[in-house]
Amino acid sequence: MKQSRRNFLKFAGLSAAGLCLAPATAAMASGGGTSKEGHAVVNSNSLHAKRWAMVIDTRKLNTEEAIEALAETCHHIHNVPTIESDQNIKWMWTGSYGEVFPEQENNFPSEDQEKHKFPLLCNHCEFPSCVRVCPTKATFKRADGIVAMDYHRCIGCRYCMAACPYGSRSFNFMDPRTHLDMDKINTKFPTRMRGVVEKCNFCVERLAVGELPACAEKSGGSIVFGDLQDPDSNVRKALRENFTIRRKPTAGTEPGVYYII
Amino acid sequence: MLEKALKGGPKYWAWIGFLLLVIASGFCVYLGQLKEGMTITGLSRDVSWGFYIAQFTYLVGLAASGVMIVLPYYFHHYKKFKGMVIMGEFMAIAAVVMCLGFIIVDIGQPQRMLNIIFHPTPNSILFWDMIVLNGYLILNVVIGWTCLECERQRVETPKWIKPLAYTSIVWAFSIHTVTAFLYAGLPGRHYWLTAILAARFLASAFCSGPAILLLVVFLVRKITKYEPGKGAIGTLTTIITYAMCVNVFFFLLEVFTAFYSNMPGHIHPLAYLFAGSHGHHELVPWMWTAAIFAILSLALLIPPKLRYNQKLLPWSLAILVIATWIDKGLGLLIGGFTPNPFNEITVYWPTGRELMVSMMVYALGALTLTVLYKIATDVKRELGELTTPD
Ligand code: SF4
Ligand code: SF4
Ligand code: SF4
Numbered sequence: 001m002k003q004s005r006r007n008f009l010k011f012a013g014l015s016a017a018g019l020c021l022a023p024a025t026a027a028m029a030s031g032g033g034t035s036k037e038g039h040a041v042v043n044s045n046s047l048h049a050k051r052w053a054m055v056i057d058t059r060k061l062n063t064e065e066a067i068e069a070l071a072e073t074c075h076h077i078h079n080v081p082t083i084e085s086d087q088n089i090k091w092m093w094t095g096s097y098g099e100v101f102p103e104q105e106n107n108f109p110s111e112d113q114e115k116h117k118f119p120l121l122c123n124h125c126e127f128p129s130c131v132r133v134c135p136t137k138a139t140f141k142r143a144d145g146i147v148a149m150d151y152h153r154c155i156g157c158r159y160c161m162a163a164c165p166y167g168s169r170s171f172n173f174m175d176p177r178t179h180l181d182m183d184k185i186n187t188k189f190p191t192r193m194r195g196v197v198e199k200c201n202f203c204v205e206r207l208a209v210g211e212l213p214a215c216a217e218k219s220g221g222s223i224v225f226g227d228l229q230d231p232d233s234n235v236r237k238a239l240r241e242n243f244t245i246r247r248k249p250t251a252g253t254e255p256g257v258y259y260i261i
Numbered sequence: 262m263l264e265k266a267l268k269g270g271p272k273y274w275a276w277i278g279f280l281l282l283v284i285a286s287g288f289c290v291y292l293g294q295l296k297e298g299m300t301i302t303g304l305s306r307d308v309s310w311g312f313y314i315a316q317f318t319y320l321v322g323l324a325a326s327g328v329m330i331v332l333p334y335y336f337h338h339y340k341k342f343k344g345m346v347i348m349g350e351f352m353a354i355a356a357v358v359m360c361l362g363f364i365i366v367d368i369g370q371p372q373r374m375l376n377i378i379f380h381p382t383p384n385s386i387l388f389w390d391m392i393v394l395n396g397y398l399i400l401n402v403v404i405g406w407t408c409l410e411c412e413r414q415r416v417e418t419p420k421w422i423k424p425l426a427y428t429s430i431v432w433a434f435s436i437h438t439v440t441a442f443l444y445a446g447l448p449g450r451h452y453w454l455t456a457i458l459a460a461r462f463l464a465s466a467f468c469s470g471p472a473i474l475l476l477v478v479f480l481v482r483k484i485t486k487y488e489p490g491k492g493a494i495g496t497l498t499t500i501i502t503y504a505m506c507v508n509v510f511f512f513l514l515e516v517f518t519a520f521y522s523n524m525p526g527h528i529h530p531l532a533y534l535f536a537g538s539h540g541h542h543e544l545v546p547w548m549w550t551a552a553i554f555a556i557l558s559l560a561l562l563i564p565p566k567l568r569y570n571q572k573l574l575p576w577s578l579a580i581l582v583i584a585t586w587i588d589k590g591l592g593l594l595i596g597g598f599t600p601n602p603f604n605e606i607t608v609y610w611p612t613g614r615e616l617m618v619s620m621m622v623y624a625l626g627a628l629t630l631t632v633l634y635k636i637a638t639d640v641k642r643e644l645g646e647l648t649t650p651d
Contacts, residue, residue, distance in 0.1 A: 086305030086607055099603035129448055135387035136376040155376050156369020159387055161309040165449025167602035173300040194298035195369025251448040
């Protein structure tokens with residue numbers, strides 16, 4: 001009995017998290033204060049923050065294999081297909097220092113810097129240019145700082161891809177399901193259709209049920225995730241104690257992903 | 262007046278048939294794109310806009326360029342443009358039709374297109390572009406059609422046309438300015454991130470647009486004996502020459518800023534386009550062709566002797582059109598996406614199927630233009646302003 005109630009709560013939390021996936025139904029669920037049936041039951045375990053942010057310790061996480069393992073987990077739980085071409089989809093991937101921090105390169109880099117690989121993902125920017133340009137609000141910023149997407153509203157104009165200075169966004173040039181093993185997909189997360197854009201969602205569906213983003217959870221402490229506005233949070237602690245940089249500060253987007261170098 | 266488009270000789274119908282054939286075959290390829298997705302294009306994660314959007318941008322310029330005739334006619338009462346005004350307005354209609362066509366074929370989920378209206382988002386420049394383009398289309402349809410109808414009935418144009426015509430003049434500038442803002446406001450795309458982009462767009466539009474219009478009008482003159490008038494051609498050619506000088510000048514300003522400041526982000530796209538980088542030289546021959554043709558067109562247009570040489574003029578104009586098309590219809594888009602956000606180069610080149618779909622949209626524009634010009638020239642013939650073709 002208790003178990004099934006927990007599951008129900010989980011499911012309800014998931015629907016609320018679906019705000020970024022299906023706003024029409026979610027709006028009904030969260031805004032429907034008048035009708036009893038339409039009222040959402042929010043998972044009491046769900047995690048909240050004023051501003052979610054991530055700090056990645058690249059002293060610990062810096063090899064292709066280690067990052068790929070995290071990317072694989074992310075791509076598996078989010079049903080991101082593997083496509084071997086320039087028309088591929090990536091939520092998390094790997095780059096060299098020069099690729100990740102193009103205008104902050106030194107002429108004589110340290111051996112570590114040359115050898116190391118760095119994880120790349122959407123920065124969930126404070127002033128996201130992708131949100132600014134989107135003509136349909138299919139990409140939007142939530143109150144907790146997460147830049148989320150509604151795949152059902154996206155018209156596939158790809159303006160957001162031109163606008164993102166970090167190359168964080170991917171377009172479904174073809175039906176992604178043809179590149180997924182449909183027997184092994186995560187049935188708790190939607191697959192997408194062709195013709196829409198997608199990207200890392202900071203694992204909103206996991207936060208809604210009280211879990212940390214999958215990459216942070218699997219990283220063994222090299223990725224910390226928490227509330228940037230809370231001075232006592234783990235991310236603020238990490239930022240206080242370490243020297244960090246962010247990607248392309250001149251773009252003025254104020255990324256929410258920090259790198260300890 | 263529409264019935265005039267339904268009466269024509271065999272040559273007229275053969276041309277219409279040919280255009281319909283191109284549209285039909287292009288449409289089959291487009292159906293394939295709808296079914297398989299945009300994967301049939303040469304686009305990629307890094308170069309996410311390409312040939313379609315580039316043509317859109319170039320054609321917005323063509324649409325705006327009608328103002329180079331309408332403005333002197335209405336603001337300066339330059340009567341020699343009287344016969345050409347309708348041609349400029351109808352060209353603008355055909356150009357906007359093509360612009361909208363290129364937008365539709367470029368988006369991944371066209372059936373959801375109305376989301377731009379259902380969820381209006383004023384902070385998106387695309388929202389404003391939709392408004393100004395459709396507004397411009399309506400303005401030109403109303404003004405062009407009413408003026409022609411009045412001419413046919415031999416009555417004065419109604420009073421309300423004038424304020425509308427003035428509006429359309431200002432509006433023409435807005436369509437290309439807003440289109441430039443689509444690009445100029447994006448952080449991280451150095452080739453586009455320049456305050457002068459809208460001015461460059463307008464300069465390039467005001468030389469290439471009237472050049473295309475004149476070339477088409479020359480063709481119409483051959484077929485229908487429609488005579489735009491020597492004075493009108495001369496004045497328009499002078500306008501084209503000045504606009505091309507400004508266009509080239511503005512481009513050189515970009516080159517100065519990039520290279521004198523020595524800022525890598527600004528140099529890189531130009532270097533890739535004109536010299537190649539990381540071992541990629543795909544665009545180098547194209548960009549140098551554009552540069553040489555631009556200078557050549559100026560050499561053929563600036564000396565009055567050559568400029569007013571009617572035999573040479575079509576060639577000078579064609580060279581100018583090629584130069585501006587490579588600059589804006591190819592280099593602009595690719596330069597904006599190269600290098601990509603990771604300072605790497607992903608090569609883009611349109612696929613055959615992409616070009617087929619583009620041909621469809623161009624044929625649609627040609628069809629619109631043919632029908633509109635057919636009506637216009639038939640009306641002028643009735644008025645005795647044309648001699649009948651033999
Ligand atoms: S990284 Fe790009 S996609 Fe992500 S929020 Fe920032 S601008 Fe948008
Ligand atoms: S592709 Fe989709 S998310 Fe991106 S700007 Fe267009 S509508 Fe918005
Ligand atoms: S935060 Fe979640 S969605 Fe984003 S990269 Fe990590 S696992 Fe993937």
